[in-house]
Amino acid sequence: MTATVADALVAFAHRLADAAGAAIRPYFRTPVAVDAKPDSTPVTAADRAAEETIRRLVEKEHPAHGIIGEEFGRIRDDAPFVWSIDPIDGTKAFISGIPTFGTLIALIRDGTPVLGIIDQPISGERWVGIAGRPTTLNGREIRTRECRLLAEASLFATAPSMFAGSDEAAWARLAGAVRMVRYGADCYAYGLLAAGFIDLVVEADLKVWDWAPMAPIIEGAGGLVTGWDGRPMRLDGDGRVIAAGDRRVHRAAVERLAQG
Amino acid sequence: MTATVADALVAFAHRLADAAGAAIRPYFRTPVAVDAKPDSTPVTAADRAAEETIRRLVEKEHPAHGIIGEEFGRIRDDAPFVWSIDPIDGTKAFISGIPTFGTLIALIRDGTPVLGIIDQPISGERWVGIAGRPTTLNGREIRTRECRLLAEASLFATAPSMFAGSDEAAWARLAGAVRMVRYGADCYAYGLLAAGFIDLVVEADLKVWDWAPMAPIIEGAGGLVTGWDGRPMRLDGDGRVIAAGDRRVHRAAVERLAQG
Numbered sequence: 053m054t055a056t057v058a059d060a061l062v063a064f065a066h067r068l069a070d071a072a073g074a075a076i077r078p079y080f081r082t083p084v085a086v087d088a089k090p091d092s093t094p095v096t097a098a099d100r101a102a103e104e105t106i107r108r109l110v111e112k113e114h115p116a117h118g119i120i121g122e123e124f125g126r127i128r129d130d131a132p133f134v135w136s137i138d139p140i141d142g143t144k145a146f147i148s149g150i151p152t153f154g155t156l157i158a159l160i161r162d163g164t165p166v167l168g169i170i171d172q173p174i175s176g177e178r179w180v181g182i183a184g185r186p187t188t189l190n191g192r193e194i195r196t197r198e199c200r201l202l203a204e205a206s207l208f209a210t211a212p213s214m215f216a217g218s219d220e221a222a223w224a225r226l227a228g229a230v231r232m233v234r235y236g237a238d239c240y241a242y243g244l245l246a247a248g249f250i251d252l253v254v255e256a257d258l259k260v261w262d263w264a265p266m267a268p269i270i271e272g273a274g275g276l277v278t279g280w281d282g283r284p285m286r287l288d289g290d291g292r293v294i295a296a297g298d299r300r301v302h303r304a305a306v307e308r309l310a311q312g
Numbered sequence: 313m314t315a316t317v318a319d320a321l322v323a324f325a326h327r328l329a330d331a332a333g334a335a336i337r338p339y340f341r342t343p344v345a346v347d348a349k350p351d352s353t354p355v356t357a358a359d360r361a362a363e364e365t366i367r368r369l370v371e372k373e374h375p376a377h378g379i380i381g382e383e384f385g386r387i388r389d390d391a392p393f394v395w396s397i398d399p400i401d402g403t404k405a406f407i408s409g410i411p412t413f414g415t416l417i418a419l420i421r422d423g424t425p426v427l428g429i430i431d432q433p434i435s436g437e438r439w440v441g442i443a444g445r446p447t448t449l450n451g452r453e454i455r456t457r458e459c460r461l462l463a464e465a466s467l468f469a470t471a472p473s474m475f476a477g478s479d480e481a482a483w484a485r486l487a488g489a490v491r492m493v494r495y496g497a498d499c500y501a502y503g504l505l506a507a508g509f510i511d512l513v514v515e516a517d518l519k520v521w522d523w524a525p526m527a528p529i530i531e532g533a534g535g536l537v538t539g540w541d542g543r544p545m546r547l548d549g550d551g552r553v554i555a556a557g558d559r560r561v562h563r564a565a566v567e568r569l570a571q572g
Contacts, residue, residue: 144492144494147466148468148497150500197343211495213493232404234405235495237408237410241408244409249407250408
């Protein structure tokens with residue numbers, strides 16, 4: 053991929069995020085109807101409108117690219133370039149009026165995420181990660197912070213209920229070893245990890261559209277995103293994720309999770 | 313208290329919130345040192361600067377009023393008018409770069425909170441509740457929403473770890489009965505309850521400065537704030553709080569918590 057092609061795709065990704073934000077904002081803090089999906093997670097007209105807007109733009113401008121979206125499924129997902137879309141990550145925050153939700157967009161090339169965006173359309177914050185380039189928050193380069201030990205680390209996850217079966221005990225071991233545990237920040241926690249204000253995000257049961265944008269965003273800021281086993285994320289993996297700003301605390305988290 | 317006196321006190325409370333925000337903003341998303349207090353909760357120079365600023369203004373303009381502050385304690389707390397201050401409610405959010413923390417200010421008259429402010433100095437959101445008047449968010453009147461049943465309700469708390477002993481089982485009973493549970497929004501959840509986007513906030517172990525501002529804010533928006541027993545909050549109470557937007561779901565929550 054030449055720099056010119058990459059730049060054109062980055063510009064296109066910004067347009068996707070702009071369009072999704074424009075679709076979402078009119079619904080924020082309005083009494084929008086909340087439907088339950090088959091997995092009992094909530095979805096609203098804002099989720100659907102944002103994903104439809106993005107899909108329409110991809111179909112129009114890059115009809116050979118594939119799409120994997122949370123609300124409307126997969127098309128051409130064996131193409132060399134595939135866009136993953138979570139129109140509103142953090143729908144529970146969104147319907148509660150809390151601006152820590154985000155639109156997640158990733159471009160996956162031959163199975164590897166090479167571009168990621170977290171866009172918060174109310175605060176106007178946009179994180180952009182591109183393979184081989186420094187990650188930016190609203191155009192300004194950001195870096196993860198140093199953190200050597202679990203005892204120094206802050207740890208985030210969306211909710212304790214995401215850890216089922218043996219994951220629950222593993223999470224409890226890790227949570228008991230860190231300086232501070234906090235729930236409820238969704239994708240915003242990954243963005244703040246990339247910006248150097250959080251040390252670890254550990255989650256389970258993530259889908260491709262949840263984690264794909266995080267890999268280039270966090271790696272481009274100096275951190276790393278792996279499975280709980282410490283190995284690279286895979287599109288067909290188990291959806292368990294460790295994001296860390298420092299390799300030393302990452303290694304400690306992998307060991308602690310595996311200790312049971 | 314005449315309307316003129318009340319208006320002057322409200323204007324003064326706005327000045328306190330303005331000054332606290334100005335003290336806090338320079339520290340947001342900077343690598344501020346985090347100290348552990350004796351109860352192991354975090355505190356920063358921003359917490360201290362904001363409370364000192366507020367205390368200085370009260371001492372200068374209302375030297376007969378009492379002060380109860382989270383960081384610097386009590387003075388003249390038997391005065392007819394007492395200000396309660398939590399300079400940064402949600403210090404964990406603050407140090408993580410998440411703008412859901414808030415400055416909490418209440419004016420307590422003869423033991424009853426008659427004025428409450430939640431100020432979010434990054435997003436620029438300010439909730440103001442005054443006994444006998446409609447609650448406002450940035451000057452616009454807000455109302456709680458209807459919610460009859462626990463099965464329809466969204467429920468917030470800062471963290472599961474705040475429920476110790478028998479409270480843990482009571483919380484689990486309540487959490488199992490509602491539509492949606494969410495952690496991590498601190499004072500922001502009370503503001504969004506007053507604005508009609510959240511149905512219940514149930515917490516334990518709150519101090520006066522945590523709950524005092526919520527009473528006028530939520531009552532002035534049509535809701536109510538009580539202990540877990542459904543009775544009015546008391547300054548010397550046990551710090552367990554139910555905030556609800558609708559009396560019907562409030563009653564259901566009281567019953568569910570007591571059911572064990």
